[in-house]
Amino acid sequence: MLVQAIVYGLVFWLTVLTSLLALIPYHLLKLMGRKREAWFYLGRLGRYYARFILERLAGCRLQVEGLEHIPRGKPYCFVGNHQAYADILLIMATVPEPAGYIAKRSLKYAPVIRTWMKELGCYFLKRESLKDGLKGILYGADRVKKGFPMVIFPEGTRSRGPQMAEFRKGGLKLATKAKAMAVPVSIQGSYRVLEQTGRVRPSWMGIRFHPPINTVGLTSSQEESLTQDIWQIVHGGVLDLQKISPHGKN
Secondary structure (H helix, E strand, O other): OHHHHHHHHHHHHHHHHHHHHHOHHHHHHHHOOOHHHHHHHHHHHHHHHHHHHHHHHOOOEEEEEOHHHOOOOOOEEEEEOOOOOHHHHHHHHHOOOOOEEEEEHHHHHOOOHHHHHHHHOOEEEOOOOHHHHHHHHHHHHHHHHOOOOEEEOOOOOOOOOOOOOOOOOOOOHHHHHHOOEEEEEEEEOHHHOOOOOOOOOOOEEEEEEOOOEEOOOOOHHHHHHHHHHHHHHHHHHHHHHHHHOOOOOO
């Protein structure tokens, strides 16, 4: 087990380090003023490395549904449940363009990974600070308005299992402040990759993108109920994915 963990670790970090070299064309495109092309290059690169890590290194099988629901040419963000660290890789591996994340502040100090997260437009959040939480929402809303998708995990932390916690009150403020389309996302099985046993192992992982919800023109009462409405959609999707998972509800 120890040898396997060491090999996994070495190959993972080698993969991440080589991805930094692959960022060179991205930076060149930005220097040339071709920022949109650079952004889509970053998306293609992210999809390749995320799939490589999940499918080749971890041996996972991915079930992807509902990509046709992701908006085109409109500001949008993803709102999903959060089972595991692998959720970020799963989203990177499947979405058509790169998305930023509201991430915990400790990741700001993770070597190599922080470079990728910075380029994706992530915000490193002090979870204990309400003031920083507001700054994170305003930052994310501004990014979305400018056409750069963001990902929100309103549970606030990983569930580390198939259960879903309630979405935090105000968890959808990023979407409503940006007047963006909110795309509910259901994830199932990602916790089996690492969190369930504490070591990397192959797993079936399912992700479903639901039809987007337009947050433009919502009344105050509709904004209030939006968090619970999306929770119900995401939870229903998780239950559906559990039905087709080879592991069932576990």
